[in-house]
Amino acid sequence: SALYILGGRIAYEFVRINVSAFLPNIQSIQSSTASSENYLTEGHFDFNRVGDYFNSKKATLAFCVEDCTATVSKIVYDTQTDTFIGFPLPLDQNGLPIAKLYSTDSFTCLENWYLNDPIAKSLGAHLIQPLSSSLENTSPYLLAVYGTNNKFKSPDVIARWGYIYRQCKAKGVRVIGYSSDCDSRY
Template sequence: MRSTSHREQQRVVSKVTYDTTSNKFIGFALPLDDNGFPIANSYSTESFSCLEEWYSNVPRAKSLNAYLIQPLSSAANNTSPFLLSAYGTDNKFESSDVISRWHHIHQKFKAKDIRILGFSTDCDSRYLHAMRASLGFFSTFAYVDHPDLLSIDLPRTWSWFFMQHEQLYICFQDPVHICTKLRNRILSETTHLLLGDQLINIEPLIYMISNYSKLDHALVRSDINPKDRQNYSSAAKISSNNVVALLEKIPNSLGINIYLQ
């Protein structure tokens, strides 16, 4: 069976609670072991002074890291991803922790006769560095002479596509995050984008919403609201074929038209 793994991170309200079932305190940032995995049983104690010390010195978890697994076999085309793990973190780690974690996940699944073909995540610089090392992309390849390397048959005409022909797994950025980041960039009030002498901004979209029927473009004002930074449906709408076609009729829209394509 073949699968891919995806990592998602969400901000959470820092709070420590006591779990009566496991006799653990939940909410402290978990330390990582040599494999980059959180040490689950780190905060269980019967000592009030120990708990007091934790409250004084141990950082609270500020984010929730979740790892999802997506089966890729033909028999599981409609299978939804399932949760592999979730844990609180203070977001303090190194790219080496990420590489160790990915390799450990790969090896554990291999023992169950499941091949992890790839990992995806957002644009955190430490994860991008781990991707580069894992792929050998302008970086020292992390898995030289690994026994489980895959052979990738790239077309000979793809001289522009830089990738080693042997990889342990593939890394790629989460396309939803990429799409929303592209949207947020053009909605930013502090960032100015230029394409040649063409300014890339949302004025043509505002003009479109004000002067064309919603039936033609399906946009509403909230689609260009910069406060909702994770609105993927909005990102998909403003880059739709109908919007791109209408932009050709609007003055001074060449820059954003090319950007959205």
């Protein structure tokens, strides 16, 4: 499933066609990924699993990183969370995106969103890297990912970093630094 997640459907199918009987079919991978306990909810900062991840890596120190990247804009329906993904999520008082905001069973409401709300042009990702004295390389933990229009201000970032610090500290993880790109708002 790592090839499917990292390379995408086309790359997976290309490898599967050329190396027959080596990889399971797409439907099996999609079913496995969808039923996985590691399912991502757009805009949800998964602090509950941070402690478990860091305990498994025998680490207590962390470095956080956040960045945005341009995406191909589109709206999709997420059956697991009953929400529409692809609209930029507004930020709350902690500088975090408001998850599951675009949930409705009304076609009129969806149509109104399409007509009046912008489509996210960027994908915001927040990762937390365990720092360990061991020689073992550890992968960062994906804390959250969400669509954004990249409209935020410095106070949003400071509030978010403070919130991340407090939530991680409650899980036994001490954040010692933050990293981002060269955006002046950081």
